[in-house]
Structures are given as structure tokens and as C-alpha cells.
Amino acid sequence: xxxxxxxxxxxxxxxxxxxxxxxxxxxxxxxxxxxxxxxxxxxxxxxxxxxxxxxxxxxxxxxxxxxxxxxxxxxxxxxxxxxxxxxxxxxxxxxxxxxxxxxxxxxxxxxxxxxxxxxxxxxxxxxxxxxxxxxxxxxxxxxxxxxxxxxxxxxxxxxxxxxxxxxxxxxxxxxxxxxxxxxxxxxxxxxxxxxxxxxxxxxxxxxxxxxxxxxxxxxxxxxxxxxxxxxxxxxxxxxxxxxxxxxxxxxxxxxxxxxxxxxxxxxxxxxxxxxxxxxxxxxxxxxxxxxxxxxxxxxxxxxxxxxxxxxxxxxxxxxxxxxxxxxxxxxxxxxxxxxxxxxxxxxxxxxxxxxxxxxxxxxxxxxxxxxxxxxxxxxxxxxxxxxxxxxxxxxxxxxxxxxxxxxxxxxxxxxxxxxxxxxxxxxxxxxxxxxxxxxxxxxxxxxxxxxxxxxxxxxxxxxxxxxxxxxxxxxxxxxxxxxxxxxxxxxxxxxxxxxxxxxxxxxxxxxxxxxxxxxxxxxx
Amino acid sequence: xxxxxxxxxxxxxxxxxxxxxxxxxxxxxxxxxxxxxxxxxxxxxxxxxxxxxxxxxxxxxxxxxxxxxxxxxxxxxxxxxxxxxxxxxxxxxxxxxxxxxxxxxxxxxxxxxxxxx
Numbered sequence: 033x034x035x036x037x038x039x040x041x042x043x044x045x046x047x048x049x050x051x052x053x054x055x056x057x058x059x060x061x062x063x064x065x066x067x068x069x070x071x072x073x074x075x076x077x078x079x080x081x082x083x084x085x086x087x088x089x090x091x092x093x094x095x096x097x098x099x100x101x102x103x104x105x106x107x108x109x110x111x112x113x114x115x116x117x118x119x120x121x122x123x124x125x126x127x128x129x130x131x132x133x134x135x136x137x138x139x140x141x142x143x144x145x146x147x148x149x150x151x152x153x154x155x156x157x158x159x160x161x162x163x164x165x166x167x168x169x170x171x172x173x174x175x176x177x178x179x180x181x182x183x184x185x186x187x188x189x190x191x192x193x194x195x196x197x198x199x200x201x202x203x204x205x206x207x208x209x210x211x212x213x214x215x216x217x218x219x220x221x222x223x224x225x226x227x228x229x230x231x232x233x234x235x236x237x238x239x240x241x242x243x244x245x246x247x248x249x250x251x252x253x254x255x256x257x258x259x260x261x262x263x264x265x266x267x268x269x270x271x272x273x274x275x276x277x278x279x280x281x282x283x284x285x286x287x288x289x290x291x292x293x294x295x296x297x298x299x300x301x302x303x304x305x306x307x308x309x310x311x312x313x314x315x316x317x318x319x320x321x322x323x324x325x326x327x328x329x330x331x332x333x334x335x336x337x338x339x340x341x342x343x344x345x346x347x348x349x350x351x352x353x354x355x356x357x358x359x360x361x362x363x364x365x366x367x368x369x370x371x372x373x374x375x376x377x378x379x380x381x382x383x384x385x386x387x388x389x390x391x392x393x394x395x396x397x398x399x400x401x402x403x404x405x406x407x408x409x410x411x412x413x414x415x416x417x418x419x420x421x422x423x424x425x426x427x428x429x430x431x432x433x434x435x436x437x438x439x440x441x442x443x444x445x446x447x448x449x450x451x452x453x454x455x456x457x458x459x460x461x462x463x464x465x466x467x468x469x470x471x472x473x474x475x476x477x478x479x480x481x482x483x484x485x486x487x488x489x490x491x492x493x494x495x496x497x498x499x500x501x502x503x504x505x506x507x508x509x510x511x512x513x514x515x516x517x518x519x520x521x522x523x524x525x526x527x528x529x530x531x532x533x534x535x536x537x538x539x540x541x542x543x544x545x546x547x548x549x550x551x552x553x554x555x556x
Numbered sequence: 557x558x559x560x561x562x563x564x565x566x567x568x569x570x571x572x573x574x575x576x577x578x579x580x581x582x583x584x585x586x587x588x589x590x591x592x593x594x595x596x597x598x599x600x601x602x603x604x605x606x607x608x609x610x611x612x613x614x615x616x617x618x619x620x621x622x623x624x625x626x627x628x629x630x631x632x633x634x635x636x637x638x639x640x641x642x643x644x645x646x647x648x649x650x651x652x653x654x655x656x657x658x659x660x661x662x663x664x665x666x667x668x669x670x671x672x673x
Contacts, residue, residue, distance in 0.1 A: 387569065394576050404580020408664070410573035415661045418639050449611065449644040485646045508646075 051089070054217040058082030058109075061228035069231050073123025077116040078224060084109035085220075107147035110193070111138035117185040117223075118164060121178055121231055133163045153197035157190035171318060181230055185223065192219035257284060260313070260329065268298075270314040271333070273341040275348060281312050286347030289314070303333045310334060310341070357528045358464075365428070365467055372428035375420060383417050422447070429470055437466040441473055441491060448477055452489045459495040465551050468525050469493060469502045472533070475518045476504035476545050485509050486542070499531065499550035505542065512537035522547070559672065562602060562632070563588040564595040564621070565610040574608065574663060581665020592616040596624050604632050606672050609654075611638045611645065619645075619652050626653035633672045637663065 062079025069075060087105040114137025116123070118130055125131050140146030140156055147153050164186035168179035196212045261269040272281030272289035281289040292298040292314060299317040303310050311333050390413060394406040424430075431440035438456040445452040461469070473491055480486050486508030494501045512519070514535040526533040531549035561583045563571050568590075575585045587602045589595040592615045599607055607625060611618035622634045634654040642649050642657045649657060656671035 391569070391572065394573075400580045403576045404665075407573040407576030407580065410569070411577060411660065411663055414567070414570055414573065415639060446612070449638070449640050450646065450648075451617075481640075481644045487646065487648060 050214055050217045051085075054220050055082050055085040057221040058085060058224045061224040065228045065231040069121075072121055072231060074116055074120050074227065074231055075123075077112045077119075077123055078227060081109040081112040081116065082224075084112060105142065107141045109141075110147050111141040113189060114138070114160065116227070117189045118160065118167075118182060120182045120185050120227060127167075129163060130167065133160065147193070150197040150201040154194045157194035157197075160186050160190045176318075185227060185230075188219070188223055188226070192216060192223075256333070260332065263332075264315065264325075264329065266316045268316060272312040272314065273344040274309040274311060275341075275345055276308070278348070281309075282344050282348050284344055284347075286344050286349075286351050301329075303330045305334055310338075354528075354530070361525065361528050362464060365464070369428040369433070372424045372430065375424045375427070376430070380417065380420055380424065383413065383420065387413050387417070426474065432466055432470050433463065437461060437469055437493065440466075440470055441493075444470075444473060444477065445491075448489070449481060450486060450489055452477075452491065455490070455492040457493065457495055461495065461500055462551055464529065465500060465549050468529055468531075468549050469500055469547070471525060472502050472522050472545070472547050473504060475522050479512065479518060480504075480506045480508060480543070483509070483512070497551075499548065502547045502549070504545045507542045509539065510537045510541045510543055511539040512543045519545075558582055558584040559605040559669075560584045560586045560602070561606045561608055561668075562586060562595070562598055562604040563608045564590075564592075564598075564613070564618075565608075565637070566590050566612070566614050570610075570660070577663065578608075578665055578668065582669065583665060590614075592618075592621040592624075595621050599625055599632055600628065603630070606668070607632045607634045608658075608668070609634050609636050611636055611640075619648055622652050622654050635668060635671050 059079050059082030062075050062077070062082055065072070065075030065078060067075070084105070085108075087108050115125065115134045118134060118137075119125055125134055136156070136159070140152065147156065161183075164179070164183040168176065168183045171179040193216070196216045199212045200208060257269060257271040260271060261267050270283065270289065272283055272291075274280075275282055281291060283289050289312070291300050291312065297317070298314055301313045301315065303313065313329065313333065387410065390406055390410045394403050394410065397403040397406055425443075429440045429443070431443045436458065438454075438458045441454055441456050445454055476491075477489065480489050486506035489504065489506045492503045492505075494503075512535055514537070519533070519535060523533045526547050526549060529549050531547060533545070533547045535543065535545050537543040559582075561578055563574050563578075563585060565571050565574070565588075571588045571590075575588065578585055583606070586604050587598050589598045590613075592613045595607065595609065595613075609618045609621055609625075613621070618636050618638075622636065625631055625634055636649075636652065636654050636657045637660055638645075638657070639660045641659055655673075658667055658671065
């Protein structure tokens with residue numbers, strides 16, 4: 033007030049009133065912001081700009097050093113303003129480019145030509161906007177939202193300053209100076225009010241995360257990650273849940289989650305309860321820079337994680353059970369393979385020798401009666417060898433491992449008493465899937481031969497990238513029991529591999545058995 | 557006069573043993589064949605009283621061969637054989653133009669004689 037009086041005298045309210053208002057607006061808004069958000073330096077900077085605004089007014093005080101200072105301080109307020117808009121809303125200078133720009137802003141305020149020159153002002157304004165824009169584009173998450181505010185403030189300030197400079201350049205003279213000064217003062221007031229409003233609303237993230245806490249009570253575990261990712265503005269966010277028994281973090285699907293190392297450029301924030309890890313957030317380092325935000329997210333995660341962790345735990349258990357079922361099946365198949373091998377190399381081979389010996393005995397037999405009795409023994413032996421061969425094939429078809437599914441099914445068809453159509457492509461499938469398909473056909477054919485009174489049977493196998501589809505159709509009596517032991521066993525086998533088995537068998541309509549077996553059974 | 561027999565089966569060892577067995581038990585085995593086409597040709601040439609016919613043959617199955625034999629002049633009596641039981645063949649067994657079925661394990665001169673009368 034004293035400064036205004038010194039400069040204008042009370043007789044010129046058109047001169048001193050806007051000037052006074054502008055300075056007070058900045059000081060007032062700055063102090064209010066500082067009081068409400070002591071963690072941010074923006075309020076202080078705004079107030080400093082307000083005080084600096086009045087310094088040139090002491091130019092007429094007549095005191096030597098003060099006059100000198102005032103004469104050089106016409107643009108002093110722009111120093112703190114530059115720092116303010118660039119670092120808004122936190123007010124802390126971060127990074128060398130930003131630091132250099134802030135220093136340049138202060139330097140231009142006291143060193144000629146600086147802000148005093150129109151060209152210099154335009155250049156500085158362009159430079160400011162560029163720096164703010166780059167910082168905004170490179171930021172992520174919550175940081176990005178802050179940078180957007182900084183960019184908006186910077187653009188307003190730079191545009192105002194540049195516009196004033198250009199107008200004064202285009203229309204020299206005191207009239208234009210008065211008008212542009214007034215416009216500049218209005219712009220500064222608007223800037224001060226806008227920045228204060230922003231400060232009072234800040235930090236928006238915490239509010240958004242706080243809303244989440246309410247929502248998360250009922251959300252599912254996958255949704256927790258999505259909601260947090262949205263609230264934090266980091267789409268790459270991963271949420272892991274701690275499984276105490278296995279001492280590791282798993283994601284919502286129960287898969288183990290790798291915790292990134294320091295060099296990965298990702299940050300890990302562990303959410304704890306009662307000193308025990310509960311969940312882990314793997315995120316962009318920028319998004320959880322504010323300790324208050326970390327606490328808000330942690331409480332949100334704590335609430336959601338209890339529910340989500342249970343689900344993740346159940347899924348992890350299910351995955352474990354599925355893996356163990358696959359291991360058991362593989363072990364059983366291996367055991368059957370070993371039995372088949374022993375039958376073939378032991379009993380069957382010796383019976384072959386015996387058949388040879390009997391043939392020699394019959395050929396050298398003297399009477400037809402002896403030869404006939406030996407021939408009867410030979411026929412019994414043949415029958416026994418066939419039975420044994422069938423048993424061995426049922427245990428583990430050698431054809432399957434040696435020549436593939438198509439060949440094994442063709443051999444099966446040869447031995448089948450009814451007319452059998454085969455449509456089986458000679459495609460590669462994993463041994464587990466091929467064995468599954470083979471046993472489905474075996475069991476289905478055995479059922480047809482035993483119960484169906486069918487005259488035709490068709491087996492078709494379709495190979496897809498994702499697995500195979502096996503279909504066994506007959507034209508028999510239908511009415512097969514899907515809960516029967518044979519079909520139950522097949523279902524178990526198919527489901528162990530993550531597939532499905534369906535039986536359609538209306539009475540009088542034949543039977544259609546369809547198995548879909550995925551060929552991505554995962555690690556054993 | 558011993559009844560004459562044609563043995564049709566794709567396994568050499570079975571044909572040999574069956575021949576020895578039937579020869580020892582009152583039949584005269586006049587020939588054998590390893591597939592359906594051979595069976596029809598041999599039957600036309602040898603005119604046996606009985607054809608012992610395996611159902612599972614490499615070219616056509618025993619039911620088809622039986623129908624072809626029955627369609628010829630002065631058809632032989634046909635007995636189907638298999639290593640399976642008759643029930644496995646369902647309704648086709650009931651309509652086949654044959655005079656009987658023997659599981660291979662039951663094969664003997666007496667059993668064959670009982671079927672062909």
C-alpha cells in the first residue's frame with residue numbers, strides 16, 4: 033500500500049487500484065495455499081511473486097539502494113512465477129533442465145535484456161512452454177496429471193507475457209502500455225486464483241483412491257488390479273498376493289509373480305498387515321512417489337487383498353491339483369508302458385517259442401491222433417497269444433508311440449469286428465494327448481461291441497492348433513449311461529488334460545461320444 | 557466218405573493247426589485260402605462240403621464272402637469262425653446265410669460235425 037502511494041499518489045486510482053489488487057491477489061492466494069497445503073511450496077512461491085510485484089513501486093522512494101533495486105526489479109515477480117508454474121503443484125524443482133529453466137527465469141528478471149526485451153520475453157515464453165510440455169509428455173501416472181496442471185499454468189503465464197510483449201512491440205506508446213498492463217494484471221489474478229483452486233483440490237489421486245476403498249469391498253481380485261491401475265494412471269500395474277505357505281507372490285489367476293529387480297526400471301511396493309506381507313504392487317516408479325498416496329493405495333489394497341488373496345490361493349491350489357493329476361496320469365501311462373514291454377519281451381516271446389516247438393512236434397508226429405491233439409494245443413496257444421496281445425495293446429499300444437495315433441487307430445480297426453470308418457489325419461500330437469485320444473476310441477469301441485448292436489462305427493479325429501477333437505459315432509441302440517464306469521474313467525482322463533467329454537445317446541438314435549482335448553497341458 | 561473242408565483264415569499258423577486238428581478228427585481238408593477272393597475261387601474250384609470261414613479277413617469280411625458263396629450254384633455249408641464271441645457281431649450274425657458259428661477256441665471235429673450235420 034505504501035509502495036502504491038509512493039508511485040501513484042492517491043490521486044490516480046485507475047493506476048494504483050489494479051496494481052494493488054494484483055499484488056494482493058497473488059500474496060493472498062499464495063498464503064492461503066501455503067496454509068492449506070504446507071507440503072507444497074507452490075503457495076509460498078505465489079506469495080513471493082506477490083511481494084516481488086510491489087518491489088518496483090519503491091523506485092520513487094528516493095532512498096539510494098532501494099531506488100536502484102526497484103529500478104532493476106520491474107520483472108522480479110516473474111522469477112518466482114516461472115518456478116511456480118513449472119513445478120506446480122509441488123513446487124519442488126526436479127531435473128537439470130527444469131532447474132536451468134528456473135534459474136534462467138530468475139536471471140531474466142534481474143539482468144537486462146531479459147523480460148525487459150520483447151523478443152527476449154517471447155523467446156523465454158516459448159522456452160518455458162517447451163520445457164513444461166516435454167516434462168508432461170515424459171511423465172507417467174499421477175506425475176503425469178501433476179505435469180498437466182503445470183503445463184496449463186505455464187501456457188497461461190507464457191501466453192500472457194508473450195501477448196503483452198507482442199502488443200507493445202506492435203503498438204508502441206503509453207496508451208497501449210496502460211491497456212496491456214491492465215490485461216497482464218487480470219491474467220495474473222486469474223492465474224493466482226486458478227492455482228489456489230488447484231492446490232485446494234490437490235492431491236486428486238488420493239481422493240480417487242479413497243473412493244476405491246469403498247468400491248473394493250465387493251470387487252473380485254482381477255478387478256482390484258484394474259481399479260488400482262486406473263486410479264494410479266499406470267496401465268502396467270501388477271498386483272500380487274502373498275501366499276504364506278509357499279512364501280511367494282501370485283497374481284489373481286494364481287500364477288507365481290516375479291518381483292522385479294532394481295535394474296528393471298519398475299518399482300515394487302509391498303502392502304503389509306500386522307508386519308506380514310499381504311500384497312505387492314509392481315508399478316512405474318513415478319506413480320507412487322508421494323508417501324501419502326502409497327498409504328491410500330495400501331489401505332485400498334489391504335481391503336481388496338483379503339478377498340482377492342483367498343481367490344488367488346484357491347486358484348493356485350487348483351493349478352497345483354491339476355498339475356498333480358497330470359503327473360499321476362503320466363506316471364500311470366508310463367507304468368502301463370513298462371508292463372506292456374515286459375509282457376511283450378517276456379511272456380509273449382516265450383509263447384512264440386512254444387508255438388514253434390508245437391509245430392515241429394506236430395509235423396514229426398506219427399499218428400493223425402497225436403497230430404490232432406498237438407493241433408488242439410496249438411489252437412489253444414494261438415488263442416492265448418491273441419488274448420495276451422490284446423491285453424498288451426490295451427495296456428499301452430506300441431503302435432501309438434512308434435507310429436502315431438493314425439496308425440494305432442488303424443490297427444485297432446483291423447481287430448474290430450464291425451465295419452469301422454476312420455477319418456484320422458496323420459498329424460503330430462503330444463504323446464499324452466494321443467494316448468488320451470487312443471484310449472477314448474478303445475473304450476468307445478469296446479462299449480459299441482458289447483452293448484450297442486450297431487452295424488457301423490465311425491471314428492473321426494480333427495487336429496487343431498489348440499488340440500484335437502475326437503468323435504466316435506455308431507448307429508446302434510443308444511441309451512449309453514454317461515455315468516457308467518468306462519465313460520467316467522474317460523471323462524477323468526480328458527478332464528485331467530483340461531478337456532471335455534460329452535456323450536449323446538438317446539435311445540434308438542445311436543451314440544455319439546465327443547472329446548475335446550487341448551494340446552497345451554502345461555508343465556507336468 | 558469224410559466231409560471235405562476248405563479253411564479260410566489269414567493266419568498261416570491257424571490254418572495249419574486247424575488242418576491237423578480236423579484231419580485227425582474225421583474231416584478231409586481239401587484246401588485253404590488266406591483272403592476272401594481266394595476263398596471264393598477255391599470254393600468254386602474244389603467244391604468242398606464245408607467252408608470254415610474266418611470273419612476278419614484282409615480284403616472283405618466273412619459275411620460278404622458267405623453271401624457270395626451262397627449265391628453260387630450248389631453252395632457249400634458255411635461255418636463262420638472268429639477269435640471273438642458271436643455276440644460281438646451283433647445283428648449281422650443273425651442274418652448271415654450260414655449254418656453256424658464257432659469261436660476259434662471251441663473248434664474241434666465234433667463241434668464242426670454238430671453244426672454241419
